[in-house]
Amino acid sequence: MSQSTTPTLPVTFRPGRTRAVLLTLGVSMFVVVTAVALLLERLGPGERASFVLTAALLSGVLVLLSRPKVVADEDGVTVVNITRSRRLAWAEILKVNLRPGDPWVFLDLSDGTSMPALGIQPGIARETAIRDARALRALADSRGTGTESR
Structure with missing residues (x-):
């Protein structure tokens, strides 16, 4: 993107x-x-x-x-899930994934782990979730490590 x-x-x-x-x-x-x-x-x-x-x-x-959201700003991303929040720098996000059948977006992180981002979920608004996942992927690609993620 x-x-x-x-x-x-x-x-x-x-x-x-x-x-x-x-x-x-x-x-x-x-x-x-x-x-x-x-x-x-x-x-x-x-x-x-x-x-x-x-x-x-x-x-x-x-x-x-109803709490989950993903907030992206100049310095990074705040992932708010049901009971926890986590702040990530752009460089920590290697890949943004939303594969067919996934219940929500997963973020592959630089520490080797994967983190769910429940703020983008295809449940009853599939097209919106796909658009949002692509936008977050583009942001991560342009501000992160430069690793292209598809």
Whole structure:
């Protein structure tokens, strides 16, 4: 990919549709379960509280699942996955991979390891994920070690 096709920095890649679905589901589920807890007359205060707490916990899990993103700036990339974040310098990224069947992008790193980047995932927006993976690959190629990755 040529330099002219790289996005302007800083740029954030995230699975927008997946995020919208998860957050909408989380809010909807919390509202419905809380409403049911409040409307059921046979429940005591402790049972109502447990309904609301359970709804809050399940909604919290969906919020965590909607967290992933990849933020690229002049100095490198910040990969935010479900529970962890990691900052990488451009030189640390040797290759950006999104092969057919992969659930998300994988970054081959200079220390010999591979790291998942859940912020780019083809789930319900395959074309967007492919475009984002190509853009991140172009950025890594132009700012990293110069190793061409295909």
